Amino acid sequence: MALLTRVGFWILVSAIALFALFPFYYAVLSSLRSGAELFTVAYFPERFDVSNYIAVFQRQPFGRNILNSILVAGIVVTLSLTLGVMAAYAFGRVAFRGRSILLMTILGVSMFPQVAVLSGMFELIRSFGLYNTLPGLIVSNLMLTLPFTVWVLTSFMRELPKEIEEAAIVDGATPGTIIRRVFLPLMAPAAVTTGLLTFIISWNEFLFALTFTLTNERRTVPPAIALMTGSSAYELPWGTIMAASVIVTLPIIMLVLVCQRRIVAGLTAGGVKG
Amino acid sequence: MRRAVAHNTALPPLPQQELPSSLTRSRVWAAWGFAVPTLLVLILIAGWPLARTIWFSFTDADLNNLDDYKFIGLENYLVKYDDEWLGLLTDPDWWRSVWNTVWFALVSVSIETLLGMVVALTLNVSFAGRGIVRAIILIPWAIPTVVSAKMWNWMLHDQFGVINDMLQGVGLIATPITWTANPDTALWSVVMVDVWKTTPFMALLILTALQMLPQDIYEAARVDGVHPVRVFFRVTLPLIRPALLVAVIFRGLDALRVFDLIYVLTANSRDTMSMSVYARQQLVDFQDVGVGSAASTLIFLIIALAVIVTIAVGRVRLSEDA
Numbered sequence: 097m098a099l100l101t102r103v104g105f106w107i108l109v110s111a112i113a114l115f116a117l118f119p120f121y122y123a124v125l126s127s128l129r130s131g132a133e134l135f136t137v138a139y140f141p142e143r144f145d146v147s148n149y150i151a152v153f154q155r156q157p158f159g160r161n162i163l164n165s166i167l168v169a170g171i172v173v174t175l176s177l178t179l180g181v182m183a184a185y186a187f188g189r190v191a192f193r194g195r196s197i198l199l200m201t202i203l204g205v206s207m208f209p210q211v212a213v214l215s216g217m218f219e220l221i222r223s224f225g226l227y228n229t230l231p232g233l234i235v236s237n238l239m240l241t242l243p244f245t246v247w248v249l250t251s252f253m254r255e256l257p258k259e260i261e262e263a264a265i266v267d268g269a270t271p272g273t274i275i276r277r278v279f280l281p282l283m284a285p286a287a288v289t290t291g292l293l294t295f296i297i298s299w300n301e302f303l304f305a306l307t308f309t310l311t312n313e314r315r316t317v318p319p320a321i322a323l324m325t326g327s328s329a330y331e332l333p334w335g336t337i338m339a340a341s342v343i344v345t346l347p348i349i350m351l352v353l354v355c356q357r358r359i360v361a362g363l364t365a366g367g368v369k370g
Numbered sequence: 371m372r373r374a375v376a377h378n379t380a381l382p383p384l385p386q387q388e389l390p391s392s393l394t395r396s397r398v399w400a401a402w403g404f405a406v407p408t409l410l411v412l413i414l415i416a417g418w419p420l421a422r423t424i425w426f427s428f429t430d431a432d433l434n435n436l437d438d439y440k441f442i443g444l445e446n447y448l449v450k451y452d453d454e455w456l457g458l459l460t461d462p463d464w465w466r467s468v469w470n471t472v473w474f475a476l477v478s479v480s481i482e483t484l485l486g487m488v489v490a491l492t493l494n495v496s497f498a499g500r501g502i503v504r505a506i507i508l509i510p511w512a513i514p515t516v517v518s519a520k521m522w523n524w525m526l527h528d529q530f531g532v533i534n535d536m537l538q539g540v541g542l543i544a545t546p547i548t549w550t551a552n553p554d555t556a557l558w559s560v561v562m563v564d565v566w567k568t569t570p571f572m573a574l575l576i577l578t579a580l581q582m583l584p585q586d587i588y589e590a591a592r593v594d595g596v597h598p599v600r601v602f603f604r605v606t607l608p609l610i611r612p613a614l615l616v617a618v619i620f621r622g623l624d625a626l627r628v629f630d631l632i633y634v635l636t637a638n639s640r641d642t643m644s645m646s647v648y649a650r651q652q653l654v655d656f657q658d659v660g661v662g663s664a665a666s667t668l669i670f671l672i673i674a675l676a677v678i679v680t681i682a683v684g685r686v687r688l689s690e691d692a
Contacts, residue, residue, distance in 0.1 A: 135529075
């Protein structure tokens with residue numbers, strides 16, 4: 097009986113791992129096959145054909161798309177964290193009137209459906225002349241990331257004991273100095289976690305990137321992959337699409353494997369956004 | 371365990387300040403100074419676009435010329451022409467998309483909760499390699515939605531897909547199924563991909579709640595020889611219920627605004643179109659900013675209602691805590 101339970105348990109664990117991993121494994125497998133090979137199903141690698149990986153950069157400006165994604169996500173993370181740490185000090189350390197209403201409103205914004213602001217955002221971006229530009233995507237992505245950053249950083253900020261701040265206040269430090277000298281070093285781990293999650297949110301964003309860009313050179317990775325086609329109507333584009341998918345997913349998987357503890361901590365503190 | 375809930379819906383109390391009041395006042399000023407940049411940015415990029423979207427829903431604006439429009443009242447929503455009711459509220463495609471979204475949210479969140487519970491209970495047992503399995507299940511969550519939709523699109527391919535191949539291999543189906551095109555299976559395909567992608571998130575939230583449970587209750591139950599299944603339903607489930615509820619609500623809100631997955635997996639097909647896909651189609655493909663904005667506004671109202679209920683529930687829980 098005990099043996100049976102153990103075997104059953106390991107079958108369950110293997111099933112969970114297999115279910116989670118198989119689609120990615122199959123994408124890697126398909127990306128290494130090309131042409132007519134894709135007309136048959138294979139479960140194990142036969143040869144190592146990298147032509148899809150070359151084609152994906154030749155047929156479209158995929159390198160440019162990756163660079164766009166990195167630039168947008170990087171700047172969004174920087175802006176969100178800078179604004180977020182300041183706001184988190186205000187909301188997390190100081191009792192002032194209207195604080196909880198403001199926090200609730202910010203939480204509400206983080207639950208906005210993106211499509212609810214789509215036409216207003218389109219008008220805003222066009223009137224600033226940002227349509228089909230990276231700054232346009234940065235502005236729109238901030239709507240998704242900033243409320244999330246403020247909320248998570250505020251909950252981290254509140255966990256810190258009051259004594260650390262009191263000593264600095266008695267010494268006559270200004271709030272700006274306190275943030276920089278006292279909180280910033282202590283917040284570093286929380287900021288890394290939040291930054292990581294913000295990066296993933298921005299890296300994965302699709303609706304705004306699809307709607308606010310027009311040309312292939314300006315697209316970020318998600319719309320670039322979604323709109324990828326074969327070189328002719330008769331060719332299956334799946335080999336190149338899978339190669340592109342693997343290229344953009346590998347770094348994220350590395351990041352997740354290295355930082356899984358931090359990510360889990362951040363997710364449970366934030367409790368928002370899948 | 372209470373704490374996990376408090377974390378999600380409300381924050382722990384502020385540290386008490388016992389300092390002179392002039393200092394307190396200058397701190398409050400500083401706090402406003404630090405909060406104002408974020409508030410201004412949010413007003414500009416969230417508040418203003420939302421207000422404009424609602425305003426556009428009462429106009430006949432066109433995407434090609436957003437500056438030239440006129441106010442037409444509620445005509446985008448409902449209007450009577452020659453004894454015939456027209457407008458968004460009479461469009462069967464809109465109601466179809468509402469029904470698709472609600473059905474998708476209910477079914478996918480239910481399955482994710484059940485499977486998430488199974489995964490969480492499994493990972494709550496300590497075994498060699500638990501850390502690795504926990505990292506592995508994070509992978510579907512981290513893969514961009516567009517990419518996972520494409521991966522599954524290929525796996526579900528009607529002619530060359532691996533899913534049909536496997537099912538035919540074990541003899542479950544005789545002929546290949548056109549998963550994403552067949553009206554009977556299309557929405558189920560969407561649910562399947564969403565379950566794959568989001569169960570890990572659910573499992574991790576439940577796992578966190580499980581790991582905060584006091585161990586002495588389980589000791590006592592074991593000493594008394596209570597059956598594990600009974601322990602689960604009588605002890606574990608009631609204790610993690612609040613955390614579970616929060617996770618379900620957040621996932622539910624998320625599912626109601628689904629866009630990426632459906633757009634990539636099945637394009638603008640009527641059979642699977644969600645509310646968000648419908649709104650964007652009106653807005654971008656048909657260039658009809660008026661009707662698109664009307665749909666956006668209704669989506670906002672539906673989700674706002676759900677959020678208000680959520681926050682109200684969160685408040686109640688907070689006051690129970692105090």
